[in-house]
Amino acid sequence: MENNWFQVVNSLSSLLELKLFHCNLNNFLIGTSIRYLNLSSLVTLYLDENNFTSHLPNGFFNLTKDITSLDLALNNIYGEIPSRSIIDRIGQLPNFEYLDISANMFGGLIPSTLGNLSSLYYLSIGSNNFSGKISNLHFSKLFSLDELDLSNSNFVIQFDLDWVPPFQLYQLSLRNTNQDTNKFSSLTESIACQLFLSNNSIAEDITNLSLNCTELYLHHNNFTGGLPNISPMSYRVDFSYNSFSGSIPHSLKNLSELHYINLWSNRLSGEVLGHLSDWRQLEIMNLGENEFSATIPINLSQKLEVVILRANQLEGTIPTQLFNLPYLFHLDLAQNKLSGSIPECVYNLTHMVTFHAEELRTIDLSANSLSGKVPLELFRLVQVQTLNLSHNNFVGTIPKTIGGMKNMESLDLSNNKFFGEIPHGMSLLTFLSYLNLSYNNFDGKIPVGTQLQSFNASSYIGNLKLCGSPLNNCSTEEENPKNAENEDDESLKESLYLGMGVGFAVGFWGICGSLFLIRKWRHAYFRFIYGVGNRLYVTLKVIMYVEDPILLWKSLI
Incomplete structure (x- = not known):
């Protein structure tokens, strides 16, 4: 054809x-x-x-x-x-x-x-x-x-x-045309559905511009001033990679149909997150790389799948409600001023437990002031692929259940106060391509397995009591298997002798104690000993006579 x-x-x-x-x-x-x-x-x-x-x-x-x-x-x-x-x-x-x-x-x-x-x-x-x-x-x-x-x-x-x-x-659609909005502002304000102005390097203040379309893609420009007026019917908004400043206008509070918002990498500030409680249809939220302050609100859309609040100035604790969003598969709260501990609750993050091939499941809480122990529930999210808890003040040990997180590709627990041994189950994380456990208080020997030994020493440095490949700083006894075997043999002998001694003592006092306390047993015991003595005497005499026939003949005469 x-x-x-x-x-x-x-x-x-x-x-x-x-x-x-x-x-x-x-x-x-x-x-x-x-x-x-x-x-x-x-x-x-x-x-x-x-x-x-x-x-x-x-x-x-x-x-x-x-x-x-x-x-x-x-x-x-x-x-x-x-x-x-x-x-x-x-x-x-x-x-x-x-x-x-x-x-x-x-x-x-x-x-x-x-x-x-x-x-x-x-x-x-x-x-x-x-x-x-x-x-x-x-x-x-x-x-x-x-x-x-x-x-x-x-x-x-x-x-x-x-x-x-x-x-x-x-x-x-005017993507990548190197134009400015003044040349076609008469077109943009009348568009009913989709407006694509991305990748144009437009450097204008469009604060007073009214955009009535339902989908807005203005990313990768250099827009300045405040955000433009947006139709309450908008459901996809992408203003990322610009120079917008100021606070979120109150008009955005009325975006009842909003499903997607991306304000990444601007200069926006203020307590924007108060608007989130009104965005009940929101599924994707990226407000990272701005200067937003205040706390994370409690009332969030139950449809949220992606929450990115990275690199802002958010304070307070992480609300429990975040871990009860059934569709959430990407949570990024890194580089803020969050404090307190990770909520201990029954995590309802269904998309981080069941398999969804098209999604990269991520939890990033790094570079905050979080503290306390990490709840076991976090390590039961078996489909998580990226977990970053670095640069906080977490304490405690790594639970053995981490071995069940078979899909883990990147794990960063560095710069915390974790202690104890590294669980052997971590050697079973066969998809792990990035690991950083540095600058904690881990001790013992790194579990032997091709997975954990495939990383270089930088993944483990800063743990003074941690040894084994790839660190190669174990003590002499641990490096010499023969010495270790000898020590094991001596320990085994000591344990055996100790066990025999204890057994003898228990047996001796178990019998002798009974003899001293029960008269009939005592009399029977002495009669038994006397009989044994007589039989031993006769036996010895017979042996002597057998060995010396002359002595036997004399005894018969």
Whole structure:
């Protein structure tokens, strides 16, 4: 099919729709043969996600006069659009509705005739090599335009500041276009659903901008000032990697449909977490790398799956409610000012006990001021893959139950006050690729096993009484098995002699004590001893006579 698909479809003269996406097609027929193709009835042509590595042949878009939908996305078609026929030809089709030529290698200018497509509702021309500029003239008659994707483009977007679009977009994608919002602010405020402005290095204050869409992706820019006004119907918000500052506006408290929020790496401050109690549908929450203060609230969404509050200034204790979120599989509270102990309760973290292949199950409480013993419940979360309790003041021993955490890939208990021996069960953690037990008070010998010996000495340093490979600092007795065996033999002999002595004493006093206390037993005992003595005397005499016949003869005379 990949070599003769043109000829195959040519025999289908009444074909209305041709959809050959992701079929590994790799060629167009170049030359005069394309003139003989008969696709006059074709309305829809989808050839996306193939492997065309050629120019687009001339006359390709003269195949039919009634085509309304064309998708050539995600191919390797290169060069300028042949004779500009793709846009010029389509520009003469008033019923044309859908055009996607994104993610190819088309070059050249974009003709203004594109603006004549009054029925066009979907336009995606990004991720190509087009040059020049695109202005409001290209959109002057696009009354039906619903979705616009200009992402990953090098051309200049130049809209008049007072231009009022003749359409209202449902989705706008301007990712990685190196533009600023002033050039298309008239577009952004009217979008109803999705707005993609990520990866643009935009350095503007958009505090007064009102965004009415339900999904906002403004990450990886340099936005300044406060957060913009957001629609109460928003359910996905990503403002990460910017320079937003100030507190969370009260308007965000009304985001009753919010499922996802990412404010990672900004300069936001204040007691933001009070809003969390109102976000009852929240599933993913990333507020890390900011300057938020106060305590972690008690009332959280029971649907939370990811909680990241890392690198803030949060104080107080960890609420028990956090460990009763059934869907939680990623908890990161590291680098705060949290104190107290880890709550001792019946952990209801179902997703950290049952298997879920698509999720990386993580608990990170490092770099706080937490103290006390670590509850056994934490080590019963057998599906946890990453556990980091480092740089706190935890005490106690590592429980043997840690051997049941078979999926553990990274374990960091360093810089605490743990003590005791390392459990032998840890050598069974076969997926463990990172281990740090340094700077504690562990003692004894590191359990022998290929897993624990595969780490270098830095994983164990700072434990003065810990020895064994890879530290190799055990005492002479432990390093010489013969001495250890001799010591074991001597200990065994001492134990044997001690046992015999104790047994004799118990037996002696058990019998003699009875003789002294019971008269009948005492008389019977003496009669028994007297009888034994007589029998011994007779026996000895017989032996003497046997050995000396003369003595026997004399006794008989």
